Amino acid sequence: MGRKSPCLKPTLVTILTFVALYAFFNTFLTPINPNPLSFESSSNSPFSILSSSSSSFNSPPPVKVYLYDLPRKFTYGVVESYLKARDPSISIPVDDVSNLKYPGNQHSAEWWLFSDLIKEDRYGSPIVRVLDPEDADLFYVPFFSSLSLVANPIRPVSGVNVNSNVGGSVYSDEEMQQSLMEWLEEQIYWKRNNGWDHVFICQDPNALYKVIDRIKNGILLVSDFGRLTRDQASLVKDVILPYSHRINPFIGEIGVEGRNSLLFFMGNRYRKEGGKVRDLLFQVLESEEDVIIKHGAQSRESRRMATQGMHSSKFCLHPAGDTPSACRLFDAIVSLCIPVIVSDQIELPFEDAIDYKKIAIFVDSDTAVKPGHLTKMLRKIRTEKILEYQQELKEVKRYFEYDDPNGTVNEIWRQVTLKLPLVKLMINRDKRLVRRELNEPDCSCLCSNKTGARPTF
Template sequence: MPRKSLLKPALTTLFLLLLSSYFIFIAFFSPNPNLNSFVSRENVINSPTVKVYMYDLPRKFTYGVIESYAMARGGIKAPVDDDSLLTYPGNQHSAEWHLFSDLNRVDRVNSAVTRVFDPEQADLFYVPFFSSLSLVVNPIRPAATATEGRVVYNDEEMQEGLIGWLEEQGYWKRNNGWDHVFVCQDPNALFKVVDRVKNGVLLVSDFGRLGRDQASLVKDVILPYSHRIRSFGGDAGVESRESLLFFMGNRYRKEGGKVRDLLFQILGNEEGVTIKHGAQSRESRRAASLGMHTSKFCLHPAGDTPSACRLFDAIVSLCVPVIVSDYVELPFEDVIDYRKIAVFVDTSSAVKPGYLIKLLRRVSTERILEFQQELKKVKRYFEYEDPNGTVKEIWRQVSLKLPLIKLMINRDKRLVKREFPEPDCSCLCSNQSGIHTTL
């Protein structure tokens, strides 16, 4: 009996994987070899077909979050009457702002989704809660804020309030949330309510703190962090890149990021290597820009979760990323072959004394130039400000989920009872595969 009870989830998983692969194959491959190029297949989508309705959330979930952040840090002294006076703070999790701003533009063209203002016309419903910013609104010393007579912001209450508001909406209840899209880019964003929104399309940076029954590559989209350093404006070349390997960031991280401390110990005295401990600040970003722009390779170890923002800083710097993170998921892998732009090293090999440096010193100048040329090709995918960049690609990725969403909606409605001893594998989590050294 136990073996038989697990058969249905396994078959469901296999069926959905094959279905997802089929739709991706049909949408993006053709007999024309020119379409199999490394760059995006933009010509496949000539006009918007997927209709998105963006909820008009109560202000406290959008501009109110920005306002609370600014007040907590002294940027403004009191609530404002004009939302245009509010500026979303620069941080690595700003995808939520860029997507919100994009849907509010009147001059949107060549996007895979079009905004509709009648929910009856919508294929998907976008929930524009600034969940990552909400997570960090509280000032460093909330007690000081309380003594000044201000109400201390509470992210958990905001999450609960959002769900309470959603559950009153007919379109949320109609399809059990399958056709709703949430951005929760910070690994802890929406942590309190993620089980209640897990049916939806989650826009995340990785699956590090999400369960197998909450997130997967089949239904969700991996987002790049916003790069925090200036892009490199020059061409491919190694003449001005005298340093072999560069890293600047927090040395001490939790969970998978513990490899950083080991790498600091191993690489700290190696010739041609710059590895520095540094927190986020304007001065640190200037130093990181200089370091990445003058180095051949940039180290990308795991952070508290498998991904970290320095990968995307490296890409826009044309500094070849060296990825040391065994379970990392990467954005837009249907159009980007990361083997052409990065070196992958498994953690156990990377922490062997001398291994990493010997590996990188063997890379020829010609190979480094090949990496850099490919980095230039894909650089725009990681530029949120580029009209043909990150936001456009995110919406394309979201649009690809629609056939699966319709399948799950119809399947959900006809299922009367589920008797699975384990979670029904309606989605496939694939962040458990190993990583291997490639050059």
């Protein structure tokens, strides 16, 4: 301290000033992550660094999404109708929509995506919301189509047939679908590109079913393709969403302590189509000692029991339901309960990013219902292998958490952005296609050449 000079040489000050000025320009006048510089300008920069990640200079601009300002009845109005049907004392429309609560259900992605788009601060999102449709790459249609399916009163209002589309004040999902299309088909941006650049959410397998052929050019956000034909939806054009999990995530560490039962399942024993396997699984599993398999419908109490069961089992059975997907899979994942998937037609969310073989066990239906087979196979899996699965489950958990800021919502948008090049291609191609008489539809496909694989794990 005694040696400290009270007076520094101007040279040092000059150097410091220069560095400080450079810092100022570099730090505060450049965005943290500058947008792609052109090849020319970047190579002319006096401080350019030839980094190996040079490709980012060619990275595409962010995908711009326009949120349609739909008439209120298609968004908040659906929630209000739902609530009003269950509690007629509620006064609607509510004054402050921020008090409006979307009901807890497995198809709530429509609410999460809408809420995300109207947020002020969308920092970290893979898409940018634009307010001018002229700027948009894609158009999001935020109709709450899944809630609309169940917005009717649970019990018929006396004297009114709820199935009728005529009943004055009674909510009709079909009328809503028709009304949405009437509104949309008037929009210039809908007409401009035949809907290729429009995004619809229809997470419930029956959502938008009346108008699906009119929107099939669009990107559909769905749970599976169980009720959709090949020309309506596909892995190439559309996005598979996870259901919202309905039970609480398991908070503890990985491990088999406290997970005393081998296999757990609770749900409806009787289902249609692929879901018929359920009854057969009940038959081969219900007498097994370390297996908990229960018939039960959705309720607060059954969710409590399912939580307890999934948090205390090593494996969780996921048989097909009426369609190949079900929310139970995502309940199992957040419970760190290794899913045992018996659903031959299942499509899984975000499968480009997630290797499901690392987090789940796949068994084809025929093998799964052989007496004794499933439990014998599961009992053979060593503890280290179980811990490996659990560790992987933990790592991918965020993909299934709609309320995680870096979770499901961002991942759905990322998936949507991946569709953009094909959307643009189809728009441009359709414009110049000449009239052709074809023997088969004009389709571009990606086919699995897998002739069959033994179920393995």
